[in-house]
Amino acid sequence: MNAATRTPAKPAKKTTRKAxxxxxxxxxxxxxxxxxxxxxxxxxxVAAWPRVTRRLGRPVTAGxxxxxxxxxxxxxxxxxxxxxxxxxxSLVATPVGGASGAQYGEVVxxxxxxxxxxxxxxxxxxxAAGATGTxxxxxxxxxxxxxxxxxxxxxxxxxAPSADQAGAVATAIARxxxxxxxxxxxxALRLLDERPDVIQVSPDRPLGVxxxxxxxxxxxxxxxGLRHLRRTSDVAAVRAAVGSWHPVLTLxxxxxxxxxxxxxxxxxxxxxxxxxxxxxxxxxxxxxxxDRLPERAGDGDxxxxxxxxxxxxxxxxxxxxxxxxxxxxxxxVLA
Numbered sequence: 017m018n019a020a021t022r023t024p025a026k027p028a029k030k031t032t033r034k035a036x037x038x039x040x041x042x043x044x045x046x047x048x049x050x051x052x053x054x055x056x057x058x059x060x061x062v063a064a065w066p067r068v069t070r071r072l073g074r075p076v077t078a079g080x081x082x083x084x085x086x087x088x089x090x091x092x093x094x095x096x097x098x099x100x101x102x103x104x105x106s107l108v109a110t111p112v113g114g115a116s117g118a119q120y121g122e123v124v125x126x127x128x129x130x131x132x133x134x135x136x137x138x139x140x141x142x143x144a145a146g147a148t149g150t151x152x153x154x155x156x157x158x159x160x161x162x163x164x165x166x167x168x169x170x171x172x173x174x175x176a177p178s179a180d181q182a183g184a185v186a187t188a189i190a191r192x193x194x195x196x197x198x199x200x201x202x203x204a205l206r207l208l209d210e211r212p213d214v215i216q217v218s219p220d221r222p223l224g225v226x227x228x229x230x231x232x233x234x235x236x237x238x239x240x241g242l243r244h245l246r247r248t249s250d251v252a253a254v255r256a257a258v259g260s261w262h263p264v265l266t267l268x269x270x271x272x273x274x275x276x277x278x279x280x281x282x283x284x285x286x287x288x289x290x291x292x293x294x295x296x297x298x299x300x301x302x303x304x305x306x307d308r309l310p311e312r313a314g315d316g317d318x319x320x321x322x323x324x325x326x327x328x329x330x331x332x333x334x335x336x337x338x339x340x341x342x343x344x345x346x347x348x349v350l351a
Contacts, residue, residue, distance in 0.1 A: 079240025
């Protein structure tokens with residue numbers, strides 16, 4: 017009984033001792049397996065990218081790139097624009113002393129429009145610059161005056177790089193205009209607001225985002241449309257040159273899977289390929305394509321014509337017409 021009891025206990029200890037190193041080895045291997053999986057996923061994504069772009073098509077890809085560049089450029093220009101604030105002050109004309117209503121109205125109607133030039137006058141700007149410690153020429157570039165019709169009210173606005181400066185300069189110019197006593201003796205100007213209204217006018221982020229979206233959409237549609245028209249015109253020119261009665265696949269020399277597609281076409285036709293350039297300057301491109309195709313013995317009656325893009329394909333048409341009757345044009349490659 018004692019021997020039977022001890023016998024199964026020994027293997028249990030051995031199993032426990034062997035399991036610990038194995039678990040440790042598995043624990044050491046797990047990070048390596050994880051890195052291998054990430055590298056495999058990355059390599060698959062990189063390998064799949066050309067197929068994705070080919071399916072989307074060159075026009076769509078070009079349109080997306082143009083949209084991103086245009087939208088990013090507008091957003092960058094908006095973000096880099098310096099801050100600008102506008103200070104606003106309102107002035108109102110009031111009658112003075114015993115001036116009659118007719119005299120007051122006539123003076124205001126005839127004289128108040130001169131306030132537009134008075135606010136930009138050298139004496140007014142010099143007084144405002146002295147009161148605020150700024151440059152008269154600089155503040156003069158951002159001064160504007162708006163007259164409210166048939167009310168005797170004028171709105172004075174000043175642009176400045178900071179909110180405090182915009183408010184101070186607007187108030188200083190308004191007080192200098194009041195001191196000029198433009199409407200004397202029948203009327204006088206006074207400030208409606210003791211504190212100026214200051215708002216930020218640049219950068220206008222909602223406007224910048226809207227302009228960026230509009231520019232991106234316009235650039236994307238324009239570039240994508242032009243690329244599509246160019247591609248369509250090339251394909252149409254090739255089909256017209258080869259003959260509308262003989263549909264032919266048109267490919268581009270820079271496509272990554274060009275050799276595989278040409279090989280499948282030749283296998284489907286049951287013939288060996290032969291690459292023929294339609295002009296002497298296209299001979300290097302034709303040799304490069306031929307070198308990437310698998311070597312096979314045969315007559316080379318599956319013809320692959322190499323031509324350049326464009327609407328004029330007289331050389332392609334001439335070569336296609338003189339091919340032997342036994343030859344078949346399986347594809348046209350645009351180099």
